Structures are given as structure tokens and as C-alpha cells.
Amino acid sequence: MEVPRIHLLPAGRRRAVAVVGVLLLGLASGCSSAVSVSPQETTPPKPVSSKPAPPKPEPRRVDPATLPAATTFGTTADAVPDPDPRAGTNGIVLRVKQEVTVHDAPRGTPVARLPATQFESPTWVPIVEERGDWARVLLPSRPNGSTGWVRIGVSAPVSKARTPYVVEVDIDARRLVVRKSGREIGTWTVGVGAPGTRTPRGRTFILANIRETVTDFSPIVLPLGTHSATLTTYGGGPGTVALHGWPDPSVFGTASSDGCVRVPKDALRLLRSLPLGTLVLLR
CATH class of the missing domain: 2.40.440.10 (L,D-transpeptidase catalytic domain-like)
Incomplete structure (x- = not known):
């Protein structure tokens, strides 16, 4: 019986072959693992909603006649206090052409009504802050330092000017x-x-x-x-x-x-x- 010949490699080459073999085995194992994962074991991506964002709620509708008048004779108890009573402004003032509703925040709760005249003079009030289509103005009513938000969009019955x-x-x-x-x-x-x-x-x-x-x-x-x-x-x-x-x-x-x-x-x-x-x- 013929004995098979075994060709021995030098020690250095044997180690190199062993390392290559391990690397190949690892790569093969990695690929097979990726292939063998069943669809049930993979978390599917969350679907992207095509629904538009819900619209912002409209301000609560109230009968303006039930709101206190923001005049020197009135008291607007729910008006927001002036946040910075010692500060200046940029000089922008708001002319109220017809009575408008005053809110406690942009698109917030109505708290008062601001008439178009004060002492038979046209109503002009300073703007102390603006956010989009809303302006925060100083009010002439009690308590001192009362402020409120009014709409200033294109359709609003107001206009702006600047006093230096x-x-x-x-x-x-x-x-x-x-x-x-x-x-x-x-x-x-x-x-x-x-x-x-x-x-x-x-x-x-x-x-x-x-x-x-x-x-x-x-x-x-x-x-x-x-x-x-x-x-x-x-x-x-x-x-x-x-x-x-x-x-x-x-x-x-x-x-x-x-x-x-x-x-x-x-x-x-x-x-x-x-x-x-x-x-x-x-x-």
C-alpha cells in the first residue's frame, strides 16, 4: 500500500495559510449570517405619513360686545402685563381703523376689545412685539401696564406707521x-x-x-x-x-x-x- 506523501510547509507559511483560512471563514460566516436572517426577524422601516400637519386652532370665538373695552375708562383684568415696562420700542405704532379683538397671546383667548377712537381721537397704540400676523400693543386701560395681541394681517382693519x-x-x-x-x-x-x-x-x-x-x-x-x-x-x-x-x-x-x-x-x-x-x- 502506497503511503500518501505529505508536503510540509515552512512554519511561517503555515501560519499565513492558517490566518487566511480564518479570515475566509469569518467572511463566509458573515455573509451567510446576513443571508440567513429571515424577513420576520428584520424590523421594517416606519411608513412616512402623507397626511398634512393638523391646522393650528382658531382663537375661541366670543361676542365682542361681552368683552371689556380697552379705553381709559375701562378695566381689562385679563390683559397681559407689560413684560418690560422700562424698555423702549422701535417706534412702530398701530392705527385701529375699526374695533378689534384683543387676545392674551397670538391666536389666544380674547380678553378685550380695542375701539377705533379714544377721547374722540383716532386710536394709535405702540407695538412692543410682533409675531407673524400678530402684534402686541400697549393698552390704555387699567391696570397700568396692560398689553394684548391683535391681528395685523392683510385683512385686519389696522395700519402701521412709525414715529421717531x-x-x-x-x-x-x-x-x-x-x-x-x-x-x-x-x-x-x-x-x-x-x-x-x-x-x-x-x-x-x-x-x-x-x-x-x-x-x-x-x-x-x-x-x-x-x-x-x-x-x-x-x-x-x-x-x-x-x-x-x-x-x-x-x-x-x-x-x-x-x-x-x-x-x-x-x-x-x-x-x-x-x-x-x-x-x-x-x-
Whole structure:
């Protein structure tokens, strides 16, 4: 019987062949494993939905007549407080051409109605924030610092404009400054509220321009969108704070008013020329 011949390789070549064999075996095992996995064992991809995203809910519909009026005579208890009462704005003001509904957030709950006139003057209110087709505006109603959101889209009965003016009143220093595009164009010493009837602080605006016919202390009175914190009524009105003149110049530089800011004649002459809605910072 013939004995088969065995050809031995050198040790180095035997190790190389063994390694190659292991690699081939591993590759073969890997491929066979991939092929042998049944479809039931593979997680199918999630189907992509072709349905459109659900539309955003419309604001809750209410009868505007049931909402409180955002005027100097009204109280809008559910209005949102001013988030930054010491800040300025970019000068954009909103003209309300016909009564609009005020919401607590964009597409939110109705909380008030903003009429087209204030003291028989057209309603102009400062915009303090914008989000898409919505604008957050300062309101002239109590409590002080009330704000709300109104629609400003193409179909909304509103329009926007820009005023370059800002009125700043330093209550402690009893100083009033008017700025145009950031540049000071007038500064005066003024009278402010007495200790028991302090002038309120915060940002507000020129609400109306009224020719005074009842009293003679000032030919023009400029009501602001803010109120006395201590007086609920004054002279038949709702305690509205105003910029106005005073016949006795000795009051300028004193804290002696019922909350209003008393200004000299030349200051009143400039103030009465400013657009309605102009921002007033009471600091």
C-alpha cells in the first residue's frame, strides 16, 4: 500500500495559510449570517405619513360686545402685563381703523376689545412685539401696564406707521426730555405727582390731544395710557394721568400734582405736535 506523501510547509507559511483560512471563514460566516436572517426577524422601516400637519386652532370665538373695552375708562383684568415696562420700542405704532379683538397671546383667548377712537381721537397704540400676523400693543386701560395681541394681517382693519419721537420723564429729577430719532430736541424742568398721588412709572403713550374747555389751567391736555395708583376719579374723569401746562411756573421742579406731569408752555407747544401713540417713558 502506497503511503500518501505529505508536503510540509515552512512554519511561517503555515501560519499565513492558517490566518487566511480564518479570515475566509469569518467572511463566509458573515455573509451567510446576513443571508440567513429571515424577513420576520428584520424590523421594517416606519411608513412616512402623507397626511398634512393638523391646522393650528382658531382663537375661541366670543361676542365682542361681552368683552371689556380697552379705553381709559375701562378695566381689562385679563390683559397681559407689560413684560418690560422700562424698555423702549422701535417706534412702530398701530392705527385701529375699526374695533378689534384683543387676545392674551397670538391666536389666544380674547380678553378685550380695542375701539377705533379714544377721547374722540383716532386710536394709535405702540407695538412692543410682533409675531407673524400678530402684534402686541400697549393698552390704555387699567391696570397700568396692560398689553394684548391683535391681528395685523392683510385683512385686519389696522395700519402701521412709525414715529421717531420718544418722551422721557425722570420723575425723581423732575425732568422731561423729548427725543427725535435718538437726538434730544428739548428738555425742561417739570412738576410731578405729590407723595400721596405719585406719578406712576412705566412705559405708556400719548393717547389723545384734547382742547380744554372746562378749566383754564392748560389750553391743551394730552392724556396718557396710564392712571393714578391712588385716585380712581379726578375732575369727573377716571384718574387718567396726562401731560399738560400750568399757569403758575413755581410748580415746575416740585412734586405737587395729583399725578399728572405739569410742563412749561414751550414744552406743551412741542408735545402737542407729536403723533398720537408716541411712546412716553415714566421713570
